[in-house]
Amino acid sequence: MKTFFLLLLLTVEITSQIEPGFQIARVKYDGGGDWYNDPSAEVNLLNFINDKTNIKVKPEYTFVELDDPQIFNYPVLFLTGHGNISFSDSEISSLREYILSGGFLYVDDDYGIDSPFRREIKKIFPEKDLVEIPYSHGIFNVVFDFPNGTPKTHEHDNKSPQTFGIFIGERLSVLYTFESNPSDGWADKEIHNNSDNIREEALKFGTNIIVWALTN
Numbered sequence: 038m039k040t041f042f043l044l045l046l047l048t049v050e051i052t053s054q055i056e057p058g059f060q061i062a063r064v065k066y067d068g069g070g071d072w073y074n075d076p077s078a079e080v081n082l083l084n085f086i087n088d089k090t091n092i093k094v095k096p097e098y099t100f101v102e103l104d105d106p107q108i109f110n111y112p113v114l115f116l117t118g119h120g121n122i123s124f125s126d127s128e129i130s131s132l133r134e135y136i137l138s139g140g141f142l143y144v145d146d147d148y149g150i151d152s153p154f155r156r157e158i159k160k161i162f163p164e165k166d167l168v169e170i171p172y173s174h175g176i177f178n179v180v181f182d183f184p185n186g187t188p189k190t191h192e193h194d195n196k197s198p199q200t201f202g203i204f205i206g207e208r209l210s211v212l213y214t215f216e217s218n219p220s221d222g223w224a225d226k227e228i229h230n231n232s233d234n235i236r237e238e239a240l241k242f243g244t245n246i247i248v249w250a251l252t253n
Contacts, residue, residue, distance in 0.1 A: 058095030059083070059251070062111035064142075065100045068123030070150060072116070073100070078223035079115060085223075085240040086247055090180070103128035108135050113250050117145045117220050122153040124160065133161045136203075136210045141250035144213045145220040148193050158203070158211065167201040167213060176200075176209065176249045181241040188238040190231065191218035208253060212246060219243060 061079045066072050076098045083096035101108050104127040108114060114135070116122075124132070136142060144154055155167065170176065170186075177183040187198045198217035202209045221229050222239020231239075 058093050059086075059113075059247075060095045060097065060099055060111060061113050061115050061247070062108065063098070063100040064114050064116040065102050066116065066118075066122050066124065066128075068121035068153065070118040070120035070122050070153070072118045074118055074147065075220065075224040075228060077225040077228070078117075078220045081225065082223045082240060082243045082247070086244050089241075089244055090248065092247070092251070103135075104131045106131075108132075108140070109138070111140075113141045113143060113247060115143050115145070115220075116154075117147045117150070119147050119149040120153075122150055122157050124157045129157075129160050136161075137205060140210075142211045143246055143250070144211070145218060146193075146213070146215045147218055147220065148191070151215060154213065158213075162203055162211075165203050167203060167211075170200045170202045170209070170212075174209070175253070176212070176245055179245050179249050179252070181245055183242060183245070187214050187217040188219060188222075188235075188242055189217055190220075190222040190235055190239045191229070193218065209249070212250075 063079065064072060080096050080098055083094040086092055087094045103124065108131065172184060172186045177186060187200045189198050193216050196216045199215045201213040201215065203211035219239040219242050222231050222236045223243055226236060
């Protein structure tokens with residue numbers, strides 16, 4: 038693991054944002070998709086982050102609706118699931134304000150949300166496109182090295198993983214992983230029966246996401 042010294046230098050900055058402990062808020066959405074699946078995922082990732090970095094965490098599962106002002110208490114929102122997604126006008130307005138204000142949204146296709154997510158994110162940022170993130174981007178090496186991009190956790194359609202983003206200025210503000218599904222590797226082992234190696238790679242990549250979001 039590299040950049041531990043960098044994380045040490047950033048301790049005061051990060052802690053000032055996340056007292057009494059950093060949490061990832063799961064996005065609850067309408068439309069029929071199972072936004073709530075694998076609730077152990079965030080807890081396990083937070084525990085891994087606690088072990089591997091000096092970021093203070095609160096390893097509990099929590100969720101928010103996008104038109105709830107509580108979203109502004111969470112530096113990182115996480116959205117996943119299978120099937121349809123539908124945002125109301127108030128949720129669209131709130132999420133846009135959250136992201137423009139410095140919030141970070143991570144979306145992981147757990148299989149089946151690609152089309153609805155692309156449709157809904159276009160309502161939030163009609164002036165922007167999801168762009169593929171090059172392997173040289175810092176999110177792939179901020180703590181752990183991923184020279185070939187997002188690791189493949191779940192096969193889905195046997196296609197190569199792709200990683201997309203929306204940038205506000207130079208800041209990566211929305212991250213979308215497709216055909217990779219790292220959050221499956223965060224869940225309790227017995228849920229998906231992934232190997233220890235695959236789970237560790239997924240947790241390392243999740244750590245990169247969180248560190249990048251909090252320090253950029």
